[in-house]
Amino acid sequence: MTPRPTTLELGAGRLLLDGTPSVLLCSSVFPFRIPSEQWDHRLQLVQESGYRMVDLYVHWGFHEQVPGTIDLSSPERDLARFLELAAARDLLVMARPGPYICSETDGGGLPWWLHGDAATAPAALRTTDPAYLEAVDRWFDAVMPILAAAQIVRGGPVALVQIENELDFFDCPDPEDYMAHLVERTRAHGIEVPIIACAGQGDLAGASGDAEHVVPTVNLYPSDTSRSFDAEARHYAAELASRNLPLMVTETNRMHRTLRREILAGARLVAPYLQTSGFDHLVLPSAGNWGDPGNLMTHDYDFDGYLTPDGRRRPEYDEAVALGATLAAWGDRLATALPVPLDSVAVDGIATGGALALDGGGFVVGPAELDDLATAVLLRPSGSTAGIAAVLAPGTCPFWALDVPLEPWGAEGTLTAATAELIGVRPPIAGTSDSLVLTFEGGVDAHVALELAADGGEPEHLVQTGPGEARSQSARIPVRLIVQERAYSLADPEPVLARVAAHRLPVHDALAELGTVHPLEEGAALPGAERLGLADGRVRAEFELSAEATEVLVLEAADLVRLELDGTDHGVSVTHGAPRSLPLAPGTGHALRVDAEIWGRANFDDARRPALHLGAGRGTGQVLQVLRTEDVSDAWEVRRIPDRRSRGDLAAPPLRELGGWSSARPGRDTLYGRALGPVTSSAVLRLVGLTHPVHVALDGGEETLVVPDAPVLVLPGAGSGAVDVTVRTPHVPGGLLERVELLTVVPARCTRLRTLAEADLAAELTAVAAASAEEAWTAVPAAFDGLRVGAGRPVLLRLEGADRTSDQGLLLELAGQDVEVTVLAGGRRVSRHVLGEPVVGGGPAGRSWVPASWCGPEGGEVLLLVEAIEGAGGIFEGARRAATSR
Template identity: 40%
Template sequence: MTEITATAVTLGPSGLVLDGGEQVRLCASLFYFRIPRESWASRLEAVRASGYDLVDVYVPWNFHEIAPGRWDFEGRRDVAAFLDLAHAAGLRVIARPGPYICSEWDGGALPAWLTLEEGLRLRQAEPRYLAHVEAWFDQVLPLIAAREHGRGGAVVAVQLENELDFFDCADRAGYVGRLRDLALRHGISVPLVACAGQGDLNGATGDVDDVVPAFNFYPDDRSAFIEPEVRRYADLVADSGLPLLVTETNRLHATLRRLVVSGAKVVAPYLQASGFDFGYTPSVGNWGDPGGFMSHDYDFGGYLDPVGGARPEHAEARVLSAVLRTLGPALAMATTAPADDAYTADVATSASPSRLLLDGGGELIGVPNLTDDAGTATLLAWPGGPEVAVPLPAASCLLVLRDLPLDRFGLPGTLRLASADLVGAGPDGLELSAAGASAIVLAAPDGEPVLVELGAPAPGAPVQARVEAGAPGVAWDVVVRHPRDVAAPSGGAADPVGASGPAGADAGPVAAEHPPVTALTRLDLATRSGFTTRHDLPPSSEELGVHRGRTHYAAGLAGVDELLVERASDIVDIALDGAALPTIARFGATFLLPVAGAGRLDATVETWGHANFDDVRLPALQLGSLRGLGRVWSVVGRSDVSALWHVSAAGGWPGEPAPLRSLAGWSSTRAGESTTYSRGLPVDGMHHHALRLGGVAGSVQMTVDGAARTVTEDDPWLHLAPGEGHDVAITVPHLPGGSLVAELLRLEPVLGWDVEPQPDEAILDLARADAAGATVPLPLELETGEERWFDAAVPPGGLSLRFEGAQVRVSAFAGGELLGRVWLDDPARPRFTGGDAGRLWLPAAWNAGSIRFLVRGTVGEESPVLSSVRLAATQE
């Protein structure tokens, strides 16, 4: 692949070159859609103060197309204004408009209604899907193109798609090629990149011309094998004359140092600038067992917490970015190599350390400590010289310089060794940074090396030395600063607000506790309209225009004893004759529900979010899966079909005619080999049926009348439409003593549903409505299934809200927005991931002195109670 050039932007072996400036670059993820507009400028300034000069910015399609054909680029959706602010802050942008972004965002940003269109296949070179993508790109790409670097804007690269190598795309070249063509048609002239999530370059790019491969690399921070893996990636792209772009990775700067010294030219840790998912925007993903709800608090421990406070890693960012600026083009043009003989250490370190051979002379060696204990690294001061022992802090990576010519800085001689970080150099001397003691070796031209061991600096108390070379007129002034004292590139405050505590500590988003809320106002306000329409079958939420929000269903149950419910998701609250049942949140897994004697079923189904990955283990974890009550069936018959299965396997054992055994009951010495069991099921050709397999471990491959199907242990049900099931084959690895149980249910649909859609906009209208009320104290006790509106008075300013109680779900509203939802102490609650699921944030700009709560009591071991609402000021 040839070098790709755009106006003022070049992508070549030295990395992303802007206006001719060659430098290894650090990039922070910063997402405008997770931050109030009023905080955009301060958040951008906080990133710039870290020394990072790039930000990557997802642009989520469904944040801007909020309903089919209804576009919104105003207010906090004004991405153009955000890009302009990034430029004003001195930052450059890698824009990531998808169409799929993942980002633990609702549906990975793919609009929820897409799969309602028959035959449309997501993330494929398929005409109907591509037509929708084209409409999205027609909206967003002109905004990006107008803000390219070289046209007076911030954008220096555009990413197409996201981690396509995780997804089963049938025609990668056709799909990525079409995205490229749309980008070029809209005038995108900066480099186009596509990132591989698991190292499959072709899988991510389709090997399409003019689309540069990049890597998302999430290692174990303590892995000894990071360096050789990264060097391999660098070698792969170097064969095409391209740099190694790591477009996502871990956040610890000890790990980022290992990537830099192994050849990465752009390093973009995800997520350095945390944020918050306001509204109904978190996703449902596969980080749980196997599924999880993403929290509204979107935080993986980056150097800025969700409300913008700096954590200790912010200082580490300033140090590393200063090293990259100081070494500049010499580092950008460096080549990487193993450094297996460069040092010894008394703690666990890399299995194959890396060194960078700097352009113009010298080398940079990475010396990681993979333990939580301080250690010592031993190096030769110079070839033939004495050994030098230097401290190796816990969970760190020293960047050791060797044999660096100093004439490029206007200084004499050579820096033969520095175990501290070189964060500045010029005619006035050398500036280094270290948290502990360090060693440097300097040598005059043709002179003997001089070893100087320096003590540990303290914050505000640098260590200074004047090193005499032993040659007339040759000396160097050296200062070693604590990392906390390394200045931001603008010369601003070295320590932003919040950067305190031990390295790696979570400074948290709060500054001072307020008195807790002691009383609420219970409002005389309905929680829904009550206007319903009749449907034969329960429609999906998306069919009703509920892309975010919830849907209410009701049906009569005369003569029904047991229901089978398929694909109900995300949060399903069912009542029988008004008596609430425990909440169901099982990611669309099929379940049986005894209803004998009940005359009516009511269900409220709330969308937490749409799947942002594609996980076949559960229906609601599949990309493009719909939300709502799913299909509801009356069970009208059962058959045990565990016996009379024909057995076959490769190699003629068992032989013909095929023996009959129970399912998975064949006995063989060939453990682990695939064995197939087949039979016809007693289906009648008129009814729907459901086959349940008990005892599935992992997944089972099946064919039904010649069509491939999969059943998993998390959802061991297979739906059979009328006419299906006459020829069923199940293939499982043979396990001596293994067995499966199979049961066939005959089904009839439950007909006659009264349905009320309640999209997010309808809920927000209620949250804004005026209503009278009466004061009630906390703790607040509710009946199971009871749902009410409450107001709470709060002090001014930005606030962190924390809720305590049990068997309660709370949605909090302010500033015309849903701040978020919490679910307190309920056995039915799924695993939450991505941040602190018990915390919500009220931004200062949205605080008008009160918050509105929608509170629902759920069924469980305890009575529903909201015990307290704790408040703390946030530093924004």
């Protein structure tokens, strides 16, 4: 293993370790997603894969769960220990302490108390808002000294420090000032290594603020089969070289074919995101990701990287070993090479991929096969008339050689062509008879040809085809057969027997009365979960509804929201703040219960639903009673039109239905206006069937975006007057909406408000299980055909046959339809799973992993709380297990 360097410097197209040009492979390893006793195991596997660096997110919210109390030293949070373990493995560290990290985690790593209506929440996150910066400064004051003490210039592993994360995705109004502040605080704590900032969508200035002393990097997530990606990556390499910097890809896909293409495009650091997978045991996942507003991130944080969450190698691990060996063999020759298009080199038959022009002559060529077909290609070395035919294996991007001088390796001559990968170089030893040894790895049709200088005679040609070894007095070229993929996956999981509590009501009653009841202030708005001090758990609010109300409207509730009206369960929905309503039979009062369970706060900024923007709160939201509904679709003034004849606002505006102005210029904005009211109390404007986002302003004020997923806007009471509403919208030929409604509303009266922290729920259920007599449990056969669970009637199950030894954990696969399953072990929650609808993202929805340390060396009970999602109930179909080794 190469000793850990003591300096890292950056130049135009160069990354130098102790002055040596290098290419680094970097694997993400997140200690907050891996049990602390397994940290070294993961780092060992990274080291053995040939990767030389780890990408380390430091999760602010995990370390400062109580404002002002920062824990960086307890066993699961011991940052210095993790850095020491990395150093002992001779691994470099790219430290990423935020403040924001994204990582599909709760609030993007920002503490829960910065969100919602918490007393500590600032006005604006990820900006120069004074309250936000005060909290960030306190975090940096704690974390930066630990990173500074572990820098490579002080004998530690920290070689790069990233501040912020993909800021170019966020609408930051002052990125330069914001990033300059973070840089100043970082340098003030003694950080000497390069400070980097990654661009999530290629906007280098938006990510770094172009602040002084901030090195921009790029996160690249192409389609692995993109045919234009090579040119895109070379574009960033050229742009950064013009700034006297190398291309560093700080996040990217995990497939090594794609990583090879990035290296061929000039990348000097390549960091596939989540090569080392993890599990959200100790942190909440996020909610709402990747274009689907209903998405819930799984606790299983796994994108099929080369290590599974429980630490098993996947076949991609072999690809890592192969690429690491190739990079080590080429060394600084490859690390100083200039990227060029593949079609500029003498390679025929394929245009996808790239090439590197070596200093002193010759090329490393990398044809990329994207169609999973064996593809015939032809290499044309200098002086060759026929060329060398080769077959490109399906799905590969090998590093082949063309016209490479041997002189830097201590011999005279040329490596004219190699359709096998160089994995080892042993130069001749001066004063001995040793010859140059070039070791290759390739398939049965591999071809390696050297042209060696001869004293006073014809050049000597040395050729090896397929596995074997060719040798002469000057050189040896062993060619090894490519190591075949090894299957690392475990055998199919086995059925796990379960027992279900025969008496379900005691569990239901316990849940109904658990938690903290909060006093209610007459007339005050209902507080959110953050205001109530709830970081993780459930909020239950009970309401009395007026006999005059025709509808109840719930706004801004999140995440898993259950409505029960007059004892009828209407199921769980993942609204993320979008409105949910129920009709009310007139002439009688009603009782409504709203339950909101926190899954995780939004980690991104998304305008489609109110709870999906960064900083949005969680809880039961606003509950409004609708007293009157008026159709106001028609008679809107068309105050400004998109037609070319328009010169501004119309003096005599025509009247049309909202969105009904027909124009030959679709896509251009039309401005509509109408006085609505009088609005004597609060009202809601509802745009039923809205198909496109629109901008709405009240009484000439600032515009508010109203979107199809949340087509409502609360109008303030205007006494006896009307509210002037203007709507700016493009002409939509297919129709903007179905109708416009003005709802007269009043807040519902809350009679009881209760919160239940998730830790208390886990402790109570564990106590219920322990206190239950054995005869209270009913055995469930291994081959049962599904356990029906009624809405509002949760079932507690105890798994049998789940014993573990001290070096094992338990890998579970859960199955069911329309149920939520909470896995408990050791008195605390392991994970939660939504099976069926709604949609989840990330790893498998039903996979849970119980680390061995969570139940001790003799094992312990694993409990499952199963709750129906739909009002009609759900079905739990059982669990399967597989032992997993650390």
